[in-house]
Amino acid sequence: xxxxxxxxxxxxxxxxxxxxxxxxxxxxxxxxxxxxxxxxxxxxxxxxxxxxxxxxxxxxxxxxxxxxxxxxxxxxxxxxxxxxxxxxxxxxxxxxxxxxxxxxxxxxxxxxxxxxxxxxxxxxxxxxxxxxxxxxxxxxxxxxxxxxxxxxxxxxxxxxxxxxxxxxxxxxxxxxxxxxxxxxxxxxxxxxxxxxxxxxxxxxxxxxxxxxxxxxxxxxxxxxxxxxxxxxxxxxxxxxxxxxxxxxxxxxxxxxxxxxxxxxxxxxxxxxxxxxxxxxxxxxxxxxxxxxxxxxxxxxxxxxxxxxxxxxxxxxxxxxxxxxxxxxxxxxxxxxxxxxxxxxxxxxxxxxxxxxxxxxxxxxxxxxxxxxxxxxxxxxxxxxxxxxxxxxxxxxxxxxxxxxxxxxxxxxxxxxxxxxxxxxxxxxxxxxxxxxxxxxxxxxxxxxxxxxxxxxxxxxxxxxxxxxxxxxxxxxxxxxxxxxxxxxxxxxxxxxxxxxxxxxxxxxxxxxxxxxxxxxxxxxxxxxxxxxxxxxxxxxxxxxxxxxxxxxxxxxxxxxxxxxxxxxxxxxxxxxxxxxxxxxxxxxxxxxxxxxxxxxxxxxxxxxxxxxxxxxxxxxxxxxxxxxxxxxxxxxxxxxxxxxxxxxxxxxxxxxxxxxxxxxxxxxxxxxxxxxxxxxxxxxxxxxxxxxxxxxxxxxxxxxxxxxxxxxxxxxxxxxxxxxxxxxxxxxxxxxxxxxxxxxxxxxxxxxxxxxxxxxxxxxxxxxxxxx
Ligand code: SF4
Numbered sequence: 001x002x003x004x005x006x007x008x009x010x011x012x013x014x015x016x017x018x019x020x021x022x023x024x025x026x027x028x029x030x031x032x033x034x035x036x037x038x039x040x041x042x043x044x045x046x047x048x049x050x051x052x053x054x055x056x057x058x059x060x061x062x063x064x065x066x067x068x069x070x071x072x073x074x075x076x077x078x079x080x081x082x083x084x085x086x087x088x089x090x091x092x093x094x095x096x097x098x099x100x101x102x103x104x105x106x107x108x109x110x111x112x113x114x115x116x117x118x119x120x121x122x123x124x125x126x127x128x129x130x131x132x133x134x135x136x137x138x139x140x141x142x143x144x145x146x147x148x149x150x151x152x153x154x155x156x157x158x159x160x161x162x163x164x165x166x167x168x169x170x171x172x173x174x175x176x177x178x179x180x181x182x183x184x185x186x187x188x189x190x191x192x193x194x195x196x197x198x199x200x201x202x203x204x205x206x207x208x209x210x211x212x213x214x215x216x217x218x219x220x221x222x223x224x225x226x227x228x229x230x231x232x233x234x235x236x237x238x239x240x241x242x243x244x245x246x247x248x249x250x251x252x253x254x255x256x257x258x259x260x261x262x263x264x265x266x267x268x269x270x271x272x273x274x275x276x277x278x279x280x281x282x283x284x285x286x287x288x289x290x291x292x293x294x295x296x297x298x299x300x301x302x303x304x305x306x307x308x309x310x311x312x313x314x315x316x317x318x319x320x321x322x323x324x325x326x327x328x329x330x331x332x333x334x335x336x337x338x339x340x341x342x343x344x345x346x347x348x349x350x351x352x353x354x355x356x357x358x359x360x361x362x363x364x365x366x367x368x369x370x371x372x373x374x375x376x377x378x379x380x381x382x383x384x385x386x387x388x389x390x391x392x393x394x395x396x397x398x399x400x401x402x403x404x405x406x407x408x409x410x411x412x413x414x415x416x417x418x419x420x421x422x423x424x425x426x427x428x429x430x431x432x433x434x435x436x437x438x439x440x441x442x443x444x445x446x447x448x449x450x451x452x453x454x455x456x457x458x459x460x461x462x463x464x465x466x467x468x469x470x471x472x473x474x475x476x477x478x479x480x481x482x483x484x485x486x487x488x489x490x491x492x493x494x495x496x497x498x499x500x501x502x503x504x505x506x507x508x509x510x511x512x513x514x515x516x517x518x519x520x521x522x523x524x525x526x527x528x529x530x531x532x533x534x535x536x537x538x539x540x541x542x543x544x545x546x547x548x549x550x551x552x553x554x555x556x557x558x559x560x561x562x563x564x565x566x567x568x569x570x571x572x573x574x575x576x577x578x579x580x581x582x583x584x585x586x587x588x589x590x591x592x593x594x595x596x597x598x599x600x601x602x603x604x605x606x607x608x609x610x611x612x613x614x615x616x617x618x619x620x621x622x623x624x625x626x627x628x629x630x631x632x633x634x635x636x637x638x639x640x641x642x643x644x645x646x647x648x649x650x651x652x653x654x655x656x657x658x659x660x661x662x663x664x665x666x667x668x669x670x671x672x673x674x675x676x677x678x679x680x681x682x683x684x685x686x687x688x689x690x691x692x693x694x695x696x697x698x699x700x701x702x703x704x705x706x707x708x709x710x711x712x713x714x715x716x717x718x719x720x721x722x723x724x725x726x727x728x729x730x731x732x733x734x735x736x737x738x739x740x741x742x743x744x745x746x747x748x749x750x751x752x753x754x755x756x757x758x759x760x761x762x763x764x765x766x767x768x769x770x771x772x
Contacts, residue, residue, distance in 0.1 A: 036101050037084035038094030041569055044072040044084060052076055057086060057568045058512045059499050060100045061165060061491055062654055067091070068499040069100055070507075070569065073492060073514040080104045080492055080515045088569040090507050097223075098652045102663040103492060107518070110726045111474040111660040113487035114519030123463055126480035133520065133530075136484055141534040143467050143483075144177065147439045153178030154402045155439040157426045159446045161185035161655075163417065165497060168390040169528045170444065171418045175391040176537040180399050180419040181438065183426045184407045185452055188648070191346040191758040193416055194408055195355035197599045199606050201589040204362060204374035206338030208233040208242075211372040213334040215327075217247040217358065218269055219342020221254050223649045230340075243334070245327060247272070248344060249645065250674055250716055251709030262327055263711045266645030267348035267626040267764035268317040273357025274623060275313025275321075276328035278305045280365060285332035287366025294583050295363055296600075297608020297619070304620045316623070316631050318711060332365045336372025343648050349752065351760035353621035356609075360621070363605040369580050376586040380576035383506040384557040389549065391540070392418060395594060404429050404438055407759050411615040414592050422759040424452045424748065427461035440467040444524055445488075449478040450656040450722050450741050453761045454748035456698070459736070471527060474660060477722045477735055489521035496546050497525055498554070498564055509570030510561060525549070617757050624755075626764035627747035628696065630713065633766065636696065640766035642679065643711075644695060646719040646742045656720030662727045671700075671721040671733070671740035674707035675769065679715070683770055690772040693717075695765045698737050698744035701772055715769060717742050 039047060044055045053076045059068040060083070070089025074081045083103050087094035116136035121127030131139075147155055156179045158170045174182055184190055196203045208214050208230075214237055221230035238244065238257050246255030247262040247269070255261050264272050280286060281302050291298050310321035317324075331337050339362060345354040367373035392414070400406075400413045405425030413419050427448065429438050448458050462468060462481035470479050471486035479485055495513040522530065525546060532541030542548040550561040564571070587603050590596045600606050613619035625632030630643065648655075652664040659665055673693060675685065685691055687706045692699055693715070702717060710716060721740035724732040733739035746765050747753045753762045 036096045037082065038087055038096075039072055039084045040087045041072075043087075047084075048074065053081065056512050056514045058492070058514060059086075059089070059509055059570075060096070060103065061499065062099050062103075068501055068509070069096055070509065071096065071100060071103075073103075075514060078515060080107055086569060089509075090572055091501060098664060098667060099654060099658065102658075102661045103490075105661045105663055106473075106658065107490050107492050107515075109474055109660050111723075112519060113472060113475060113485060115487055116520065117482075117485035117487075119483050123481050128485065133522065136486060137530055137534045139484055140469055140531060144440060144535065147466070148178065151439050152436075154181060154404065155179070155437065156442070157181035157183050157404070157421065157438045157440070158442045158444065159183040159423055159426070159448060160444065161423060161446050161451050162188040164445060165499075166444070166524045166528065167417060168388055169525055171390050171392075172540065173528050173532055173537075175394050176532060176540045177535065180403045181421045181426060182418060183423040183441075184417075184420045185423040188343055188346065190407070190415070190417070190420075191351050191755070191760045192341060192343075192355055194412070194758050195352045196359055197416075197589075197591070198412070198609065198611060199356050199359040200363065200368065200376065201586045201599050202376050204359070204368060204376055205378065206340045207372055207375050208237055208338055208340065211237065211242055211336050211338040213243045213245070213330065213337040215245045215247060215331060215337070215339045216254050216258070217339055217341050218344025218346075219254075219340045220252055220344075220647075220649045221340060221342075222252065223651050243330070245330070247327075249711050249714050250707065252647075255709070260323075260327065261709075262319055262323060265316070265318040265630070265711065266643055266714060266716070267350075267629065267762065269345045269348070270350035270353035270357055270621060271308070271313045271316040271623050272319060272324065273354055273361065274305060274308035274621060275310045275317070275324045276331070276361060277301070277357060277364075278308050278313075279310060279325050279328035280332045280361065281305050283329070283332075285329065286364045290366045290368070291364050294587065294604050295607050296602040296604040297606070298364065300608045301360065301364075301620060308623070316625075318713065331361065331367075336370075337365075337367055338372060338374050339367075346758075346760050347645070347648075347763035348626055348760060349755050349762055350622070350624040351755040352757040353618075353623065356621040360605070360607050363607070368605075369582060369586070371580060375578070375580075376582065378502075378575075379578040381502055381506050381573065382575065383500065383502065383508065383573040386500055386556055387553045389553065390418060392592075395419065397594060400594070404436060409615050409617070409757065411611075412591075412593065414594070416592055422754075423448070424454055424458070424761060425759070427452075427454075427458045428750075430461040430465050431457065439465070440469070441465060442469045442471065443476075443478070444471040444527075445473075447472075447477040447656050447722075449735050450720055450743060453743050453746045453753065453763065455741055455744045456736060457748060471524065474657075477656065486527055487519055487521055488527065489517050489523045493517040493521055494523040494526075496523060496550060496561070498550060498561060499570075506573035506575055507570050508557070508564060508573070509567070510565040512565070512568075612757065626762045627749055627752035628766045629764060630766070636766050640695060640768050641713075642767050642769060643714045643764060644693065644742075644745055644767040645714065645716050645764050647716055648719065650718050653718070653720060656722065659721065659723040659730070660725050662725060665725040665728055665730065668718075669728075669730070671702040671717060672705040673702050673715050673717045673769070674710045675704055675715050676710050676712040677706050677708055679712050679769075680704060680706050685769070685771055691769055692772050693745070693767050693769050695745040695767045697747060697765065700740050700742065700745065701738055702740045704769075715767065719743065719763075
């Protein structure tokens with residue numbers, strides 16, 4: 001690719017932008033909820049009268065499966081013009097975030113990939129020629145067949161950093177092909193799912209609507225999670241007087257509404273959790289009845305936490321000992337108290353320890369499955385359980401043994417989504433050839449150069465990889481290294497799949513096509529089905545029929561996709577009544593391992609975890625320093641005195657996508673580093689200055705945002721920056737040194753950068769900052 005570098009873009013005046021969009025995209029999904037268009041079905045049609053528009057009810061779903069906001073998409077003269085939130089949709093109830101509102105610009109972006117492409121130059125040159133779909137499928141299928149025969153099917157990996165609506169289709173392809181190597185990023189959700197399930201039997205969701213105290217810990221409820229549901233719930237809680245505590249290194253909109261901000265250093269949540277456990281155990285602030293009946297190993301915990309007094313935790317976390325004690329006491333003594341634990345605790349070598357500490361806090365204080373606490377399962381759903389496209393029933397032990405780099409130890413594979421290898425370590429195997437070399441990678445909707453730590457090593461691997469397929473809607477950061485590029489349709493150019501969501505409501509809805517595809521597009525689902533057929537796995541892929549595939553999934557609901565489509569705003573299923581305290585059932589939940597053994601061998605909360613102990617891991621949560629930190633590597637602090645970490649979620653961008661969308665880029669135009677006023681002033685840095693951020697592993701050139709709501713010893717930036725915006729004149733940033741890709745800044749030392757149990761990768765390092 002060419003034209004990377006900082007530049008002088010045409011930034012439209014913010015006020016005129018807001019005026020022209022009319023949507024009031026004020027940089028916050030919270031605000032846009034109330035300011036974007038919002039209609040019922042009848043209102044949407046009424047709005048089209050006399051102006052030559054038509055309306056198509058569909059759903060957005062840019063956030064992932066289950067997070068689908070219902071929308072009305074408007075079309076004039078065959079052009080998709082705007083969206084409005086669907087009032088009937090239980091998840092968003094008419095609200096839309098900035099990303100949802102910007103959908104037409106995303107669809108019509110000049111960055112769209114229009115045709116299948118084949119590499120004509122060397123890897124990295126980014127020279128391609130246009131080919132047909134048949135030729136593209138043919139090349140991919142031929143290569144995979146040859147590699148399967150020569151090196152074994154397991155040398156194919158498919159990447160999927162987070163759960164997507166097409167994840168099970170990717171699994172189906174891998175299983176039909178014979179590879180267990182589904183690549184998870186090690187940075188999102190699965191770390192919490194794993195540690196919670198093996199401690200509590202399931203992921204405990206906060207019942208915020210009834211909580212008198214809500215602790216947002218490493219979470220960002222305004223910009224992330226089930227769309228709008230968290231933001232709505234936070235506002236309602238605040239209005240009814242609930243106390244809110246935010247635990248995170250910098251103030252975001254949720255902590256702006258908090259009564260107490262606990263400014264923890266990035267990556268030190270386990271130390272904070274252990275310090276809080278010390279207080280609660282030693283002051284006997286526990287629910288004795290629950291602990292005696294439903295917890296295993298409390299006595300061992302009592303001895304174990306003596307190593308972690310609040311004074312010890314203060315040194316590591318930077319949170320005053322007194323505040324650690326106060327928060328522990330408030331949580332333990334508030335009857336209706338919940339913890340909303342977020343993705344922020346998942347990027348550190350002690351990620352599992354942090355999550356287990358929090359799980360144990362919930363359990364021993366009696367806040368599990370009680371009103372206003374953290375629930376083990378919600379109200380029973382009357383929505384039929386649909387057929388999955390996964391082929392999980394074909395797993396064998398031999399299959400698990402073949403994993404190239406297990407995301408979770410083999411003893412715990414498969415986990416929820418299936419068998420999985422760690423995303424970054426898939427690339428590492430290309431270089432080290434250990435335990436064997438991955439030969440082909442398919443990257444659907446993911447950009448490994450900016451999506452995982454260690455971008456420099458990922459590029460090294462991409463140069464060595466035998467065969468690389470990119471499948472995406474727009475050009476990607478790593479496309480220059482692709483052998484074949486597959487152009488995908490946006491959700492507005494297809495009529496599948498359908499949504500079945502239990503997040504924020506029991507709702508099922510068919511996707512409807514809004515406009516004809518603008519290029520030679522297929523959807524991700526069609527691509528996988530077609531490739532399956534081309535590979536000779538047609539019987540497993542409904543011989544390429546999406547309709548038959550969807551009918552198969554819907555069969556338990558006794559309907560077809562055509563039946564579902566007759567309900568333009570979807571079908572909402574009633575919910576039963578939540579019964580609290582269902583511990584006997586929850587603590588016997590079976591795990592997805594081949595043995596189906598329960599998550600909790602004793603049928604009790606695993607405070608002392610014998611499953612982990614048997615597999616060679618610590619039975620109790622411990623503390624592990626990030627690879628570089630103020631307390632772990634003090635020798636580095638002379639040259640690099642500040643902690644750097646990154647934000648996972650923003651109000652306008654999904655991960656490393658969408659910087660090319662003008663509406664969104666107007667709201668968040670530059671990569672900005674949040675820096676405390678004192679820290680900036682010591683360095684002569686002013687707001688909006690271009691600055692150099694340097695770590696032991698790389699350097700970035702970004703803008704400074706003077707930000708009083710951040711720890712003075714910490715700086716933070718949103719991850720995922722690389723893409724320019726043609727309409728506004730922003731060029732791409734360099735992918736490596738001198739750009740704004742924070743993933744180059746961290747250690748990928750295999751002995752330090754990973755959580756040994758849940759392979760979470762560290763996003764903490766030490767840096768120096770100066771004016772550019
Ligand atoms: S929250 Fe935004 S991006 Fe996500 S589904 Fe809703 S409108 Fe789309």
